[in-house]
Amino acid sequence: MARKKQVGRRVEGWKAKKWYRVHVPESFGKTEIGDTITADPENLVGRVMTATLAEVVQDYSKSHIKMKFKINNVAGESAYTEFVGHEVTRDYLRSLVKRRTSRVDTTMPVITKDRKKLRLTVVCLTLSRAEQSQIHAIRLAIMQQIAARAAESDLETMVKDIMSGDLSRDLFKAVKTIYPVRRIEVTKSKIERIAAV
Template identity: 40%
Template sequence: MAKAKARRRVRDTWKEKSWYTIKTPVNFEDKEIGETPAKDPELLIGRGVEVTMRELTGDFSKQYIKLRFEIDNVAGNVANTKFTGHKTTTDYVRSMIRRGTSRIDASAIVKTKDDRKLKLQVLAVTIRRAKSSQQRFMRKTIEDLLIEAAAEKTFDELVKVCVNGKLASEIYHNAKKIYPLKRVEIIKSKVIK
């Protein structure tokens, strides 16, 4: 005779979780960017959140910029974040590059006035195809401009000018003297711990 199998009661862990509101850092105006569930607030620390610039500012023209934040502390039911980097979408980068132009990628690890480090990646697109020697010189110039601009700004100021495009505009106006440029964009930034 077969034994009757004892039924195991499944515990619903979802009901044990609480919801926490995720907020941006103060330099991004302390805005709400979402909610997340967790059983314990300690489990939230280190969790990454990605949000577009359009969601933060309402400016549709900045849809292609994705900001990355990481939860670093929890106060009550509010999870506070810190900025860890940003990037532009690949379709936006592809739309800038055309046949007969040159793509110049430059990256530099920069140090701010308050001793914070960031890795910045810049994309410059020329109007016509540039020689490799001109591209090398342009790359070196852009890297020098990045290091120089970062040294005179605090971390919060640098993040702000990177994300809103002011630093890219500054680089464009200085680098176009070397070779005619169509566009300069800071396509990626990453905070180095």
Template identity: 30%
Template sequence: MVKTRGRGRGKVKDKWKEKRWITVISPAEFKSKPIAYIPITSDKNALRSKVETTMFDIYQKDPQQYSINLQFQITNVTASSASTILKGHEYSREYLRSLVRRGSSTLSFIHDYTTKDNYSLRIYFIAFAQGKLNTSKKHDIRLVAHNLFLEKTKSMTYSELSQDIVEEKLASEIFNSTKKIKYLRKVAIRKTKLTRLPDDFKPPPVEEPTVEEPTVEEPTVEEPTVEEPTVEEPTVEEPTVEVDSTESSS
């Protein structure tokens, strides 16, 4: 009987050993903080990868910031770190549902804009009002918001604009500008999406994450007060000499 030799199996490569770990850092306008620690196989494959986090993870101020999700895209990679830009942000669905009230009405619109430095982004606007809004007032509120977005995008860079959007500064301006039309209970830019980079886009350099060193106060050491012992000098009594009266009379 002829025995056939089977093919020998080669060594199985451990793909995890071929990977290296890098720290993903948020852009300068978002504190240059480490937001993820991920494995990559090569710098080329890491580019355009996306990392998600929350606003609270960066600012760590208000627990309500957990409801704002931030998505960053890797643009540059070094040996151990990666720089990013903001790809977009979005409010959580649970938070938006919590804003809906019985008898309230909402209005929204979606529009594309281009910033001063030629970044294109899509803005999703939403507003909540108590009671019903007629068609005329909805149109007026949308027009106020749209004109403000046009004004800001023409005069601001993408990094400046994205920071003001995430920190709700633009929403606050719209809220104040629409008070004469209708009092709105909540105004929000519920979502943004970066749709196109400028033709002359240059990835930002990789910055080392900012680490705040804790202020350590040196303990104050009080030196013990040493009291010198008081030494009392012994009182020496002089001996009293008695004179014999018989001897003195003789």
């Protein structure tokens, strides 16, 4: 008998919950990326949702890019988000790496023009095996280019440049003068906090 009452309470609790449509930020076109459920809309704020870039921009060649959005506002039956980071899938990254070549990983924090702190991971893949001095020169060139780009871009512009591939293209142009490069990818980004003035 007690069990029946418990089930009844559980059903009532479920009925009290409501579905909310989750939208990406305006800079990504406010696309709807799914639904989430809660009894109290205040509990949604801070919840992190994931979607592929393919779902956001309707381009299925970008399904290897996983994006993270944090809910920061709820209005009516809609939840609105802010971009907090991205990562490319392991399978995609593995498919890029070839034998007898060098993989140069660079992870660095950058501060944008609007004082936002962003941590980026960039992978550079060479056409043949590079020497240690060349790897060092490649990493240095990547870090200098990214720092200069961040200093003149706000966070929104920086994120757009990463997602569109513009930043990777510009890094490729800068690095190929040092050593023959096959590909450069910004494989991960994470917004950390507002930098101190």
